[in-house]
Amino acid sequence: MARELEPKIMLAEWLFVETVDDIRRRSHDPGTRDRYELLGIAPLVRKLLLDNPGLLDTVRAARPDVPTNFRIKQWKASEEAQERVALSYWLRLGGPELVGGPDYPALTKLKQFVGATVGEVDGQALTVREIVRHYAHVEGGVHFGVPKEPEQLVLRKMAPLLLGRSTGQIEVLAHIGSIVVDALTPLRNSILSSPMIDTRMHHLNESGYFDGHWTEVHYAKTAGHLHK
Incomplete structure (x- = not known):
């Protein structure tokens, strides 16, 4: 079954499917990816979720019944780490444990997901939105810019220390990417099974x-x- 033509939606559907597939490739087995591949996840997620409007909003308008379930285990310091009150942490980010399995309770609202906690910097929570915007707008995913927020400054200071020897904290983008892909795959499959046509x-x-x-x-x- 196909849907009648709306040129903007047809283009958005093509771009949506390609973007989801690109994030899937870049997020798979992040330990084998170089920093440039992982950095490229940030603008792709931004394009899908954070632009105004994001690709997700544009595509979902024509398919409102297809669910988008973001299964993320929000980051929190371990009990052991919380007990080490004398140890000061500058930056801590979640790893693979952020990715919730198919039975994990889902966030169904985009606003909830982009506001979910994935780590902390200088004792303050870091959200999905802040991480994606930092790597897209400061470290060169889209722009190579000047940090405007305190958390961006800390992340920017960490980056040169990791270049050439480790993908370091940037692997968090792959874990965010995996969650995004899982959430958007039903919508992707709906597009492929009944695309907009002329x-x-x-x-x-x-x-x-x-x-x-x-x-x-x-x-x-x-x-x-x-x-x-």
Whole structure:
């Protein structure tokens, strides 16, 4: 089944699917990714969730019944660390434990997810939004800028210490990316099963794909990856 044409939505659907798939690739096995690959997750997540409007909002407007469940285990200091009152921490970020499994309670509202805690800096909570915006706007994901907030300054000071020897704290982007991909996969699959089409140009072929449509290229590319 396909949906009748709205050119803006058709373009948004294509970009949404490609973006989710790109985040999936970059977030897989983050210990094997270099810093540049991980940094690239930030602008992709920003484009999906934080822009005004984000791609998620644009695409979901045409598919309001498809759920988006963000399963994140919000960061908190361990009891052992809390007891070490004499030890001062500058920066602490969550790792793979941030990613909730399929049975973990989900945040269904985007506002809840981007405000979820993934670490702390100088005793203050760091949220998904702050981490993504820092790597997108300060460290070069989109812009190479000047830190404007205290937490950005701390993260910026840490980065040069890690270049060339470790992906360090930036792996948190991969864990955020994994949560985003899991949440948006039902919407991605809905798009692929019933994409927006132009009935004057796109006709269903014997393989179940629409000739001349972007999904035809997508499936061909996917099949090529599977046979490599």
